Amino acid sequence: MEQKRFKNGGSANYLLYSAPHSLYVGRARSYLIKNNIQFEEYSIGHDTFRTQIVPVGKLPTIPTLVAPTGEVIRDGAAIIEHFESAVDYPSYPKEPIQQFISVLFDIIGVEGLRRPAMHYRWNFPEDNDDFLRYHFYSLMKANTSDRAVKVESVMEKLRGVTEMRGVSKDTEELVEALYLELLDALNDHFECAPYLLGGRPCIGDFGLIAPLYGHLGRDPYPSQLMKKRAPRVYRWVERMNRFDQDAPEYFDFGTDFFKSDEVPETLLTILRVLSQDFIPETRASANFLNTWLSRENPEEGSSAIFPLGSSLGSIDFQVRGKTITAIVVPYRHFQLQRLHRIYDDFDSIRQKQIGQLLDSCRMKDILSIRLERLIGRHDNLEIWLD
Numbered sequence: 051m052e053q054k055r056f057k058n059g060g061s062a063n064y065l066l067y068s069a070p071h072s073l074y075v076g077r078a079r080s081y082l083i084k085n086n087i088q089f090e091e092y093s094i095g096h097d098t099f100r101t102q103i104v105p106v107g108k109l110p111t112i113p114t115l116v117a118p119t120g121e122v123i124r125d126g127a128a129i130i131e132h133f134e135s136a137v138d139y140p141s142y143p144k145e146p147i148q149q150f151i152s153v154l155f156d157i158i159g160v161e162g163l164r165r166p167a168m169h170y171r172w173n174f175p176e177d178n179d180d181f182l183r184y185h186f187y188s189l190m191k192a193n194t195s196d197r198a199v200k201v202e203s204v205m206e207k208l209r210g211v212t213e214m215r216g217v218s219k220d221t222e223e224l225v226e227a228l229y230l231e232l233l234d235a236l237n238d239h240f241e242c243a244p245y246l247l248g249g250r251p252c253i254g255d256f257g258l259i260a261p262l263y264g265h266l267g268r269d270p271y272p273s274q275l276m277k278k279r280a281p282r283v284y285r286w287v288e289r290m291n292r293f294d295q296d297a298p299e300y301f302d303f304g305t306d307f308f309k310s311d312e313v314p315e316t317l318l319t320i321l322r323v324l325s326q327d328f329i330p331e332t333r334a335s336a337n338f339l340n341t342w343l344s345r346e347n348p349e350e351g352s353s354a355i356f357p358l359g360s361s362l363g364s365i366d367f368q369v370r371g372k373t374i375t376a377i378v379v380p381y382r383h384f385q386l387q388r389l390h391r392i393y394d395d396f397d398s399i400r401q402k403q404i405g406q407l408l409d410s411c412r413m414k415d416i417l418s419i420r421l422e423r424l425i426g427r428h429d430n431l432e433i434w435l436d
């Protein structure tokens with residue numbers, strides 16, 4: 051599909067509109083670094099962002115990438131697809147089970163860990179707020195009027211979003227318990243390999259780095275927690291931001307994915323931890339959206355993006371006997387379509403194999419939780435298809 055273009059002043063490099071502390075940027079940045087793609091970062095406070103980029107990118111979200119050709123790509127998954135599709139998908143393992151699992155990790159990384167990411171950023175103000183204030187302040191130019199007042203208002207708004215994602219006084223203990231289990235399971239995994247699927251990062255590593263870098267691996271409180279509790283995870287976060295292999299502690303491990311389509315038990319343990327809220331939330335979200343779709347029957351091509359201020363509504367779901375209430379985000383289902391396409395293309399033997407594997411980590415329902423309408427992308431926006 052043809053993308054609208056922006057004149058980027060003839061720079062030979064890619065330009066990444068970004069912020070150091072952004073969750074979603076962490077994924078695109080790591081991808082560019084690991085794939086040796088030359089790029090420069092531009093602040094969203096740069097004049098060109100509002101005047102030239104947003105009109106083409108359609109929304110003021112980051113990451114937004116400008117290619118040397120002037121093509122503007124808004125959205126982390128689309129940015130990675132831009133590079134992957136040009137060179138036979140090097141970050142997607144060729145072995146089928148590994149490929150499926152890596153896409154699953156990509157989606158859960160980007161869509162399934164907002165609660166710990168928001169909780170550990172916004173609910174520890176004594177440790178984090180000065181650090182965050184510096185970052186939000188830096189997004190605005192020195193001559194911005196009421197700069198300090200605007201920063202406080204942005205920070206308070208985002209702190210409020212934490213609750214909209216499902217972290218309340220009643221659920222924060224649960225959110226922490228799940229996150230600590232995840233850290234432990236990841237730490238065990240990185241004892242056997244430097245990346246999720248062996249000696250090189252797969253698409254799943256890039257999804258997972260989003261919450262584990264920008265918020266959980268960098269803000270003062272959670273980064274200390276990660277260093278103390280899960281040093282191997284912290285090293286993976288560092289490694290994912292280095293252009294080289296950065297895995298001396300693995301000695302002669304090599305730079306290939308695991309052989310013979312192996313998915314180690316340690317990865318299944320991680321998925322078992324992640325399934326606990328990802329599956330009930332995805333199921334409740336699909337039920338909500340399918341009811342909404344049959345009632346509203348949105349026009350083909352209409353926007354499937356509902357920003358925080360105009361969310362479609364909230365869902366309740368149960369995790370370990372607690373009710374979590376969170377707003378509905380159709381984007382999760384848009385990304386899950388990638389997983390469903392891979393599964394649907396498998397023959398029945400392979401489908402059975404995947405079904406058994408997912409069953410063993412309580413993730414099998416992810417195959418059948420689907421929306422009644424597909425979501426596509428046009429002109430940098432997600433839209434409802436027929």
Ligand SMILES: N[C@@H](CCC(=O)N[C@@H](CS)C(=O)NCC(=O)O)C(=O)O
Pocket residue numbers: 072073074075110111112113124125126127357381
């Ligand atoms: N689906 C987008 C989401 C990007 C996104 O929401 N980024 C946040 C920063 S971490 C943002 O720009 N928020 C500002 C807004 O929504 O206006 C992606 O994966 O790139």
